[in-house]
Amino acid sequence: MHPEINFASWRISIVINTAACLIPLFTAVETSGQAVRDSGTTTSYLIRAAHLIDGRSDTPRDNLAVLVQGERIIAVGPVAELTARAGNTVRTIDLGGATILPGLIDNHTHILLQGDITSADYDEQLLKESTPYRAIRATAAVRIALMNGFTTIRDLETEGAMYADVDVKTAINRGVIPGPRMFVSTRAMAPTGMYPLLGYSWELRMPEGVQIVDGPDEIRKAVREEVKYGADWIKFYADRRYYLGDDGRLHSWVNFTDEEMNAIVDEAHRLGKKVAAHAVGWDGIDGALRAGVNSIEHGQGLTDDLIARMVKQGVYWCPTIYVGVYVAPGRGGVWPRMVDLERVAFGKALKAGVLISYGTDVGGYAWTENQAKEFAYMVRYGMTPMAAIKSATSVAARLLGQEAQFGSIESGRLADIVAVKGDPTADISELERVSFVMKGGVIYKNGGTTQ
Numbered sequence: 459m460h461p462e463i464n465f466a467s468w469r470i471s472i473v474i475n476t477a478a479c480l481i482p483l484f485t486a487v488e489t490s491g492q493a494v495r496d497s498g499t500t501t502s503y504l505i506r507a508a509h510l511i512d513g514r515s516d517t518p519r520d521n522l523a524v525l526v527q528g529e530r531i532i533a534v535g536p537v538a539e540l541t542a543r544a545g546n547t548v549r550t551i552d553l554g555g556a557t558i559l560p561g562l563i564d565n566h567t568h569i570l571l572q573g574d575i576t577s578a579d580y581d582e583q584l585l586k587e588s589t590p591y592r593a594i595r596a597t598a599a600v601r602i603a604l605m606n607g608f609t610t611i612r613d614l615e616t617e618g619a620m621y622a623d624v625d626v627k628t629a630i631n632r633g634v635i636p637g638p639r640m641f642v643s644t645r646a647m648a649p650t651g652m653y654p655l656l657g658y659s660w661e662l663r664m665p666e667g668v669q670i671v672d673g674p675d676e677i678r679k680a681v682r683e684e685v686k687y688g689a690d691w692i693k694f695y696a697d698r699r700y701y702l703g704d705d706g707r708l709h710s711w712v713n714f715t716d717e718e719m720n721a722i723v724d725e726a727h728r729l730g731k732k733v734a735a736h737a738v739g740w741d742g743i744d745g746a747l748r749a750g751v752n753s754i755e756h757g758q759g760l761t762d763d764l765i766a767r768m769v770k771q772g773v774y775w776c777p778t779i780y781v782g783v784y785v786a787p788g789r790g791g792v793w794p795r796m797v798d799l800e801r802v803a804f805g806k807a808l809k810a811g812v813l814i815s816y817g818t819d820v821g822g823y824a825w826t827e828n829q830a831k832e833f834a835y836m837v838r839y840g841m842t843p844m845a846a847i848k849s850a851t852s853v854a855a856r857l858l859g860q861e862a863q864f865g866s867i868e869s870g871r872l873a874d875i876v877a878v879k880g881d882p883t884a885d886i887s888e889l890e891r892v893s894f895v896m897k898g899g900v901i902y903k904n905g906g907t908t909q
Contacts, residue, residue, distance in 0.1 A: 501528070501549065501899065502525070502526060502527045502528075502544065502547065502548040502549065503525075503526040503548060503549050503550070503551055503873075503896075503899070503901075504523055504524075504525055504526075504540055504541060504544045504548050504549070504550045504551070505523060505524045505525075505526065505551045505553065505558065505875060505896075506522075506523040506524075506537050506540075506550070506551070506552055506553065507552075507553035507554065507555070507556040507557065507558045507877060508520060508521065508553075508554065508555040508556065508557070509555075509556070509557040509558070509881065510522045510524070510534070510557070510558045510559075510867065511557060511558070511559045511560075511844070511847060511867075511882070511883070512534070512560070512866055512867040512868060513559070513560040513847070513848060513851035513852040513865055513866035513867060514848075514852050514866050514868070516844060517844070518557065518881070518883060521536065521537055522534060522535060522536060522537065523535065523536070523537045523540040523541070524540075524558065524867060524873075524875060525540050525543065525544055525548070526873040526875075526896070526899050527899075528873075528899050529872055529873055529898040529899040529900075530870065530871065530872060530873055530899065531867060531868065531869055531870065531871050531872075531873050531875075532869060532870075533869055534867060534868060534869060551894075551901075551904065553877050553893075553894060553905070555879070556877040556878060556879050556893065556894070556905070557877060557878050557879075557880065557881055557882060557888070558867065558875060558876075558877045558894075559847065559851065559867070559875070559876050559877065559878070559882070560851040560852070560864065560865055560866050560867050560871075560874060560875065560876070561607065561608070561609025561610060561638075561851075561864065561874030561875060561876050561895075561896075561897060562606075562607045562608045562609065562610075562816070562830070562850045562851065562876060562889070562892075563608065563609070563610040563611070563612075563815075563816060563850050563851060563854035563855060563858070563864075563865065564603065564608045564610075564611045564612070564638075564816060564817060564818050564820065564829055564850070564854075565611075565612040565753075565776050565815045565816060565817040565854050565857055565858070566612065566614050566755055566776045566778050566817030566818060566819050567603070567611045567612065567613050567614070567817075567818065567819070567820050567821055567829070568613065568614065568615065568616075568617060568819065568820065568821025568822060569596040569599045569600055569603075569611075569613050569623060569626060569821060570592050570593070570595075570596050570613075570616045570617055570618075570619040570622055570623060570821070571583065571617050571821035571822060572595060572599075572821065572824060572825060573821070573822070573823050573824035573825075574785075574822060576788050576789065577654060580617075580654055580655075580667070581654070581655060583617070583618075584617070584618045584654075584655060584665050584667060585655075585665070589619050589620060589622055592619050592622065593619065593622045593625065593626060596622065596623075596626050597626065597629070597635045597637070598825070599821065599825045600626060600630060600635065600636070600637030600638060600640070601635070601636050601637060602825050603637065603638050603820075603825075603829065604636055604637050604638050604895060604897065604902055605892075605895060605902065605903055606828055606829060606830060606890075606892055607830065607876040607878075607889065607892035607895055608638050608829065609638050609639065609864070609874040609876070609895070609896075609897040609898075610638050610639050610640075610641070610854075610855075610858070610860075610864060610874065611638045611639075611640055611641070612640075612641040612642075612643075612690075612691065612734075612817075612857075612858060613627075613640055613641070613642045613643065614643050614646065614691070614693050614734055614736075614755065615643050615644070615645060615646035615668065615693050616644060616645060617646075617667045617668075617821075618665050618666060618667045618668075620644075620645065621644050621645070621687045621688060623640070623642040623643075623644060624642055624644060624687060624688035624689075626640070627640040627642055627688070636902060638897070639864075639897070639898075641690040641691060641858055642688065642689060642690050642691070643684075643689055643690065643691040643692060643693040643734065644684045644687060644688065644689040645668060645669035645680075645684060646668045646669065646693040646694060646695060646736070647668060647669050647670075647671050647677065647680060647692075647693070647694040647695065647722065648668045648669075648670065648671075648694065648695040648713055649670065649671065649672050649713055649714060649718070650670055650672055652695070652698055652713045653666070653667055653668045653670075653695055653698070654667050655667065668695065669684070671718075672718075673718065674717055674718055674720075674721035677718055677721045677722055677725070678721055678725040681722060681725040681726050681729065681731075682725070682729070685726075685729050685731060689731065690731065691731060691732055691733070691734055692722060692726040692731050692732070692733045692734070693733070693734045693735070693736065693755075694713075694714070694719070694722050694733070694734075694735055694736070695713050695735075695736045696712065696713060696714065696719070696735045696736060696737040696742035696743070696745055696746040697710035697711060697712050697713055697736075697737055697738055697739050697741060697742025697743075697745070698710065698711050698713060698742075699711040700738050700739045700758075700759070700792055700796065701739075701792060702792060702795065707739075707740045707759060707761060708738070708739050708740060708758055708759035708792075708795075708796060708799050709739045709740055709741055709759070710737075710738055710739020710740070710741045710742045710759065711739075711741070712741050712742055712745050713742075714745070716745065716748060716749070719745055719746065719748070719749035720749050720750075722749065723749045723750045723751055727750075732752040732753070732859070733749075733750075733751045733752050733753075734751065734752065734753045734755055734776075735749075735751040735753070735754055735755060736755045736756060737751075737754050737755065737756065737757060737759075738756045738757065738758050738759055738796070739758075739759040740759040740760075740761060740764065741759075742759070743757060743759055743760060743764050744764065747764065747767050747768065747771060747773065750771070751773065752773065752774065752857075753773065753774040753775070753776055753815070753857060754768065754773060754774070754775050754776070755776050755778065755817065755819075756776070756777070756778050756782075756819075757775050757776075757777060757800070757803065758782065758796045758799050758800040758803065759799065759803075760775075760803035760806070760807060761803070762806060762810075765803075765806055765807050765810045765812055766810065768807070768812050768813075769810055769811055769812055772813065773812075773813070774812075774813045774814070774815045774857045775807060775812050775813065775814050775815070776814075776815050776816070776817030777800060777803075777804055777814065777817070777836075778817050778818055778819040778822075778832075779800060779801075779804070779832060779835040779836065779839065780818060780819075780823070780827075780829075780831050780832045780835055781818065781819035781820075781822045781823050782796060782797050782800060783797055783835070784822075784823040784827070785822070785823065801839050804836075804839040804840065805839060805840045808839075808840050808841060808845075813853065813856075813857070814836075814841075814849050814853070815849055815850075815853055815854045815857045816832065816833075816836075816846075816849040816850035816853075816854050817832075818831075818832045828890045830889045830890040830892075831890060833846050833847075833850070833882075833886045833887070833889050833890075834886055834887055836849065836886075837886045843882060843883045843884075843886045844883055846886060847882060847883075847889075851865045851866060852865045852866050853865075872898050872899075873896055873897075873898060873899040874896065874897050874898065875894070875895075875896040876892050876894060876895050876896070877892070877893055877894035877905070878891055878892055878893060879891065879893050879905070893905030
């Protein structure tokens, strides 16, 4: 085995042992952060509230209840009907005037990052924070995501932390730490010299924020390695160096040749994995679409022609609006202008019917910022509140290929359920104040009355 992998495995074993010791800390922070689990038998809940948004319908419905048995929803219907069906053995959770929704899905996160407004912040994390330390911080990040109502996340690369995302995912699945269910991409790919860390003396062997790959054969091997070590998705950096051209478009330098991008997508699809492309400028998006990717990340340089191709190819877009707003002042240059370009592109993509999935790039900004802030920007840019909610529920689930498992509140789905006290269709910022969180039938935050 490659010595780098041996070293990474040794480091991650430290992380998991350390994380296990942190469980009392997580559960003692606040009562609402404790998972309510049943010992030995399957727990059933009747959850009732004034309003219900199921993730598929265009309007909320009133005075309905959700019957949960074990990890699944077994019925959705009138309160009186389900109360009679449930009997005396079911625990009732009364959320009063709240609105129930499916658990939220963020399809672009970085649990191994803690914000990088400037490249200096990024260098600090790769040069001064060990992988075990970063993974410990990631256990805090996933807990924050869960308590904010995000029961599922797609984590799009570890930024130099090897396969630590797989280990955090495993720790969540085994109940070692609380967190959302995770779909991970492990190490994103970029060619030599086209991703930080850059600018250091050639005499120094610097850590890389990605897996460096050159040429189709090396790329195919890298895809296989990432899948071997647990990647659910494959991610690559299609472009860099963004600038405004004389044609008014946001252009970029393309990282890979067509042959190389085709190799990434072809090998990933051959192994049953989907591909996400970081593509900001027109040129990067154009190349990624030619290669047949499944999702475009960021996409500030989208134009009418690219939008039409995305619709035709059924490619999803994760706009990650808030992170652009967050980092633009610190980065300067063309970045403030990119905020305006994305607002225009968003309106055009929405009108054309592009499949827009909720994704925030949290970790690219500090985890202390509630990742639900993205909703307000989507609505400000032209989405209806209900469409924004669907982008983080049923639409996001379809991007993951998991619409039969979660993303909606209906019989047979996993019991991923959240609630807010107000009406998010009237004020989308209500989603920044989640008061109830259930993931897979387990309660992690309970702002209601339990009987």
